[in-house]
Amino acid sequence: EAEVAQSPRYKITEKSQAVAFWCDPISGHATLYWYRQILGQGPELLVQFQDESVVDDSQLPKDRFSAERLKGVDSTLKIQPAELGDSAMYLCASSLRTEAFFGQGTRLTVV
């Protein structure tokens, strides 16, 4: 069964360091989402791609976060420099139409 692949599963980094997450969506899914989920809350959209184009990055803290999907397939989300408040689960999802399918997420801890 097709799945969204994310790596790493867990990441511990020191504040002010750079960190990157990778996502490989389900094959053929044009839409790719990056969500951040703080413990006890629902996922919040950081950035959404349609193929290689950014559709919505209004909630992305652009001073430290960047995202790219160069060939319209896999995607990378980067944080530089990481801050303590960035500790959260980072979820990638992809969709063909309206149903989004999620990866297992990357649990980031900033110390």
Next chain:
Amino acid sequence: GQQLNQSPQSMFIQEGEDVSMNCTSSSIFNTWLWYKQDPGEGPVLLIALYKAGELTSNGRLTAQFGITRKDSFLNISASIPSDVGIYFCAGHNDYKLSFGAGTTVTVRA
């Protein structure tokens, strides 16, 4: 962003009981989705609803798309221990997919 209000926030239920939760919004949605998330994992899609008034079942789960297109509910019948988790509603309109804050379900054996 679009606000989805999910209730209850949490519930303790007895094994075998039926569970009901709902989601409301001031925004109109074209699709309602319900997800379940286990600790440390990504959300898993349970049910998708595409039309106002639609009632859809998936095993012991039943969900409905409200007639106003601003709400949806999810029922779980005859709960079992593996129903423990956090249930999220999500609404899709235009290109945006927005999530509620979740309902945490704990089952007492």
